[in-house]
Amino acid sequence: xxxxxxxxxxxxxxxxxxxxxxxxxxxxxxxxxxxxxxxxxxxxxxxxxxxxxxxxxxxxxxxxxxxxxxxxxxxxxxxxxxxxxxxxxxxxxxxxxxxxxxxxxxxxxxxxxxxxx
Amino acid sequence: xxxxxxxxxxxxxxxxxxxxxxxxxxxxxxxxxxxxxxxxxxxxxxxxxxxxxxxxxxxxxxxxxxxxxxxxxxxxxxxxxxxxxxxxxxxxxxxxxxxxxxxxxxxxxx
Numbered sequence: 734x735x736x737x738x739x740x741x742x743x744x745x746x747x748x749x750x751x752x753x754x755x756x757x758x759x760x761x762x763x764x765x766x767x768x769x770x771x772x773x774x775x776x777x778x779x780x781x782x783x784x785x786x787x788x789x790x791x792x793x794x795x796x797x798x799x800x801x802x803x804x805x806x807x808x809x810x811x812x813x814x815x816x817x818x819x820x821x822x823x824x825x826x827x828x829x830x831x832x833x834x835x836x837x838x839x840x841x842x843x844x845x846x847x848x849x850x
Numbered sequence: 851x852x853x854x855x856x857x858x859x860x861x862x863x864x865x866x867x868x869x870x871x872x873x874x875x876x877x878x879x880x881x882x883x884x885x886x887x888x889x890x891x892x893x894x895x896x897x898x899x900x901x902x903x904x905x906x907x908x909x910x911x912x913x914x915x916x917x918x919x920x921x922x923x924x925x926x927x928x929x930x931x932x933x934x935x936x937x938x939x940x941x942x943x944x945x946x947x948x949x950x951x952x953x954x955x956x957x958x959x960x
Contacts, residue, residue: 737893773859773952774950774952775854775939775941775949775950775951775952775953776894776939776941776948776950777950778947778948781947791947792947823893823894825893838884838886838895838896838897838899839896839948840896841893841894841895842893843891843892843893844891844892844893
């Protein structure tokens with residue numbers, strides 16, 4: 734099925750460990766995004782990539798780095814995990830950024846549930 | 851300071867009746883407004899959107915209403931079906947970044 738694939742689905746880390754969340758889309762979308770969702774809150778944007786070769790900070794970028802490896806793949810790295818980074822992480826993609834994306838919405842992956850102990 | 855508020859954490863509606871989900875916002879500069887639906891263990895899926903130049907947009911059983919003077923957005927689902935049971939998020943464009951409400955859990959009773 735076409736869409737956005739995230740790996741892993743679940744992960745438990747110890748404080749200070751590092752890991753990379755992987756995301757790939759097969760819809761030939763230009764723009765990709767990383768969000769986090771915490772209990773009782775809406776999604777918050779961590780980083781986004783408007784097009785291949787560019788990345789920009791979102792609302793909550795501290796403690797994270799990203800790589801737009803190619804048009805299909807956008808990874809999120811936690812260099813030194815902290816308990817405050819316990820969350821569900823969603824990757825998304827869209828046709829473009831701005832009105833095009835807003836007209837048709839974003840396509841989301843099924844999420845990665847990360848626990849940092 | 852929440853820019854987007856969904857004041858009802860949950861809503862229970864009888865199957866076949868109308869479901870009305872509400873959303874309030876503070877920033878009058880928002881240009882585009884969207885609703886997303888989310889099932890457990892899945893990512894959000896896009897439902898419907900509306901531009902700030904309109905006050906209503908329909909798509910099948912789903913209608914979104916925008917009242918800019920009141921800074922209020924609502925989603926009507928008619929008739930409600932069991933498959934509509936999910937969490938619904940309103941979100942708004944702020945310089946191409948979406949600002950999300952906390953969500954309303956809709957439960958459709960048979």
